[in-house]
Amino acid sequence: MTNTNAENATAHSLTARPSAEVLIIGGGINGLATFRDLALQGVDVALVEKNDFVSGASAASSHMIHGGVRYLENGEFRLVHEAVTERNALLQTAPHYVRPLQTTIPIFSTFSGILAAPFRFLRHGSGKPSERGAVLIKIGLVIYDSFSRGGGRVRRHAFHGKKRSLEILPDLNRGVKYTASYWDASLQDPERLAVDVLRDGISAGAGNARAANYTSAVGARDGKIVLRDEQTGAEYDFAAPVVINAAGPWTDLTNAAIDEPTHYMGGTKGSHIVLDNPELLAATGGRELFFEHKDGRIVLIYPLKGRVLIGTSDLEHDMSQPAICTEAEVDYFLDLIGHVLPDVDVDRSQIVYRFSGVRPLPGHGDMAPGFVSRDYRIEESSLTGAAGVSVFSLVGGKWTTFRASAESLTNRALASLGRDRRRSTLGLAIGGGAGYPATARARQQWITAHDSGIGRVRTAALLERYGTVASDVIAAISADADDMQLATLPEYSTGELRHIARTEHVVHLADILLRRTSVAFVGDADDASAAEIAVAIAPVLGWDAARIEAEVSLGVAAVHAAEPAAAHAASESAIA
Secondary structure (H helix, E strand, O other), X not given: OOEEOOEEHHHHHHHHOOEOOEXXXXXXXXXHHHHHHHHHOOOOEEEEOOOXXXXXXXXXXXXXXXXXXXXXXXXXXXXXXXXXXXXXXXXXXXXXXXXXXXXXXXXXXXXXXXXXXXXXHHOOOOOOOOOOOHHHHHHHHHXXXXXXXXXXXXXXXXXXXXXXHHHHOOOOOOOOXXXXXXXXXXXXXXXXXXXXXXXXXXXXXXXOEEEEOOEEEEEEEOOEEEEEXXXXXXXXXXXXXXXXXXXXXXXXXXXXXXXXXXXXEOOXXXXXXXXXXXXXXXXXXXXXXXXXXXXXXXXXXXXXXXXXXXXXXOEEOOOOOOOOOOHHXXXXXXXXXXXXXXXXXXXXXXXXXXXXXXXXXXXXXXXXXXXXXXXXEEEEEEEOOEEEEEEEEEEOOOOOOHHHHHHHHHHHHHHHHOOOOOOOOOOOOOXXXXXXXXXXXXXXXXXXXXXXXXXXXXXXXXXXXXXXXHHHHHHHXXXXXXXXXOOOOOOOEHHHXXXXXXXXXXXXXXXXXXXXXXXXXXXXXXXXXXXHHHHHHHHHHOXXXXXXXXXXXXXXXXXXXXXXXXXXXXXXXXXX
């Protein structure tokens, strides 16, 4: 994965050989995982993404790997079982980014919801919401635990009464009657895990696995897909007997672009805010608070990276419009904090980051958004005018089940090609999860073995950030004579950032601010830090002074893209 000056070298690899056995459209986690799986089977596979990898729906997650306890009331037992299985597997295959997460549900009634729950299921969430009480939640968690039997990787749930609950979480609303605590998993760095999946695929493909960001599918011609390099505007035909549409919420739009109009999708918008509030962070007790708000919506308060993530909404969305986190949603989020932690002072000034995205859900008519299935399915058709070209569209899909959905897509593609599966991806370590030290002693041994003169503290930090792939980062830093700590972000260094720019398909500064690092998430992406990063990576990407200035402006704007004012400014600019 390299860049040559300001150009995307992998995009040129597609034009140099404009054909493959499988073409994947969409570089979110499901597309990338399918790319990896196909490469492992020895398939000649290419992937294109219109923007940067994992910059769409996959970038707007709640940073959780979970079985979906709330899906039980929808009757989605197959999905919950699969998700719990995948959660348990990811704790082993990606331990550098997927870690056990204790989750606590504050409960304010005992029997509420028992009679209403079946009717809520039958009516798909219509009607006045009824609070879920302790008995109903207990039943759900008993069922949820049962899915982890035989290979479970997390502890079982526990119930506590009011006294013990307030001892554990003293800032909870005094009206709490019980708390229920269970275990799922956190996803510390979704975008970095996706980079690992991409890297694994390219490595497994040995030249027959190519992926290009900023490359879009814009049409179909003579049985081929027309691709456009979004950096240069150049278009070219690409041939593949199997096309996989993994564009998420944009699946219908992508099919329309390649002359295959469909009406599969009906995604809903989910927004989040990130707060820098030490009091709120302490009040969580290091665990996620997952609960029902006053309107019946399941929401969360989640400590992550020294900040607190609040989410999420579930609103209908017009895909022709940008997804933004509105002021009304912010009001809702601040209100939900007060619902369970009423004595913690929180205000808008503490918001350091907002993000919003659209879930790749199927069309759902009048069904309430919260009751739309989070399961996935695969639709098959033939490319118009090319009976020999199969098009598989992924409808649905979520972070937790990315390996399983990729396996299903891969199996369909292999069957279409008349190929056999060589190996399973179940249990196969991902990126920096391979050989990741599982104990404190093993961790210290790894740090000692890989110090290479940069110091144990820095080596430990890089292991935390990249998993065992940190060995490559350390080698690059050691070989960079000009490496130095950033003045604005001393936890990063110039050599480290140049290595990222050189090896991880970086095209724009925003790629680093938003997806290759956590700089934007924690609220550190301001003009000064953006400029320092841009100067550091400019030699690798061939940027001159004018390009640096433009990238800083665009990068900072991208960080604020989910804010209403930013969306309005972009609209005004487009009109002008």
